Amino acid sequence: MEDQLGDEYSATSRSSCHSSPVGRSQRPGSASLGLFLGWFGLVGDPQAEAAQNGASVEVLQREVRELRSRVRNARNEAKEAWNKVGAEQDVNRKLRQTIEELESERDSLGRSVKELEAQIRQVQALAFEGIGDDSWAAGDDSTARVDLENLHGRLKAWAKKYAIDEMSEVQGLAPDQFQSFIQLLAQVVRNRFDAPNVIENFQSGPMNRKSPAICIQGLLSHHVYVNIVGQPFFVLGETGKALQNVYRAIYRVNGNESHAWRSRTLRLLATPPADMQQGDKPHDYSAFQKAICHQVAEEFFSGPAKHLIQSSHRESKDSDGQCFKDLDSIVQYAGDLSYRLWTRRTVVRVVSLPDLCNMPFRGNSDLMKAHPLHRLYEDEDRCDGWLIGVVAHPAVLADGTSDGKDYNTARVWMKVEVLLAEE
Structure with missing residues (x-):
């Protein structure tokens, strides 16, 4: 077998040598090697290699x-x-x-x-x-009179709107309430007899319906003027009382200087500091004034005078109650007016019942005027000699001028309005 394979290989080799001469680019024995590798299955398939x-x-x-x-x-x-x-x-x-x-x-x-x-x-x-x-003072005498007349009109309108219908309604008060009411009424009503007769006089005839508004107007006016308009330092409470004492002490030494000191002090108290910077706490004087005026209004509304206010209104004192809201507005206005009057060098004097109770009425008086109920014409004398029964609004006098002179000469800024009692 080996000899046979050898012969076949030799024959094949010879045949290849004769049929395919070796070229320059073909290495000797390469064909034989390829045949040999192909024979044993080691040579890759070109198509498989291409696919791969x-x-x-x-x-x-x-x-x-x-x-x-x-x-x-x-x-x-x-x-x-x-x-x-x-x-x-x-x-x-x-x-x-x-x-x-x-x-x-x-x-x-x-x-x-x-x-x-x-x-x-x-x-x-x-x-x-x-x-x-006094060049910085607010207005002259005519301005002061207009402001006071405005206050008078607001007080009167409030009284007419909210007063009880008849004076006989107060007869139902408890004894202690009635006594407190009569004591308060004595501030503006001259009582020549005993207390019950005062109410009885007001209950007679048309006065039964007219007297409640007149009396509550008088009480409210007295309350506002005594506690606010007539007090230069009312805003400061107890401190204000101390300043009032200082004012009197200076007056005893030098009257003119005392009035200049008072007006200057009020002006300075209400003026913000010169070095006040943006964002600083607001000045307190106006806030104090508003609070004190509100307190004065509350004192009147909750005092014995409340018995002359219609029950439907006096039972609601909160901010939604129109009666109290209107009252507080009037008192706030009085506070502003007081400041404007007292920052002048003029002295303000309030004249009420204690100063007038024994003074007979005169139709041509510069100080008094009769209540419209009397229907008196100017200078009419048919009520001359009558005494004052009720002070519906006090008088306001001014002593001294804006330049600090003539303090012995009084000028009438507002006449007292009185209901007369025939003797």
Whole structure:
């Protein structure tokens, strides 16, 4: 067998040598080696190798495509990130610009505030320099009369609106309530006899329906004038009483100086400090005045005079009660008026029943005027000699001028309004 295979190999070799001469590019023995490897099955199939190479190429191409896609996505993300960075930079630039504008505006406002404060100090200095001639006082005598007449009208209108219908209603009061009511009524009603006769006189004829409004007007006017209009330092409570004592002490030494001191002190108390800065706590004087006036209104509304107020109104004292709300508004107005009057160097005097109870009425009086119920014409004398029965509104006198002179000469700013009692 080996010999046979050897012969076949030799024959084949010879045949190959004769039929295929070796070229320059063909190495000797390469064909034999290929035949040998092919014989034993070690030489790969070209088609299989091509398929395998094609699959490898496809894998590589797919990986390349994926890498390119990732690159594109990364570039897009980078672009979006840069866009966001640019937008945020724009926002930051705008914010910095806004901050710079606000800082500039703040500096400008600060300079304006300082300029205004300087102007205020100059105005205050000028005002205090002119205090000697009373040039800062609010209005002249005619202005004071108009303001007082306005207060009188508001007091009268409130009394007519909220007074009880008939004086006989007070007869149902308990004995202690009735006694307190009569004692209060004596402030404005002259009682020539015993207490019950006062009410009986008011219950007779048309007076039964007219007297409640007249009496409560008189009581409210007395309450407001005695506690507010006639008191220069009413806002300060107990401190005000101490200042009133100082005022009297200075008056005993030098009357003119005492009035200048009083007007100057009130002016300074109500003036905000010259060095007051923006944002400081508001000045307290106006708040004190409002609180004291509210307290004065509450005292009247809850006192014995309440028996002359219609029950439907006196039972509601809260802020929703129109009766008390109107009363508080009137008293607040009286507080403002008191300040305006007392910051003048003129002295304000309130004249009421104790000063007039024994003074006979005269139709041509500069001090008194009859209540409209009497229907007296000017200078008519048919009620001359009658005594005062009820003071519906006190008189207000002014002593002295705006330049601090003539304190011995009184001027009548408001006449006393009286209901007369025939003897």
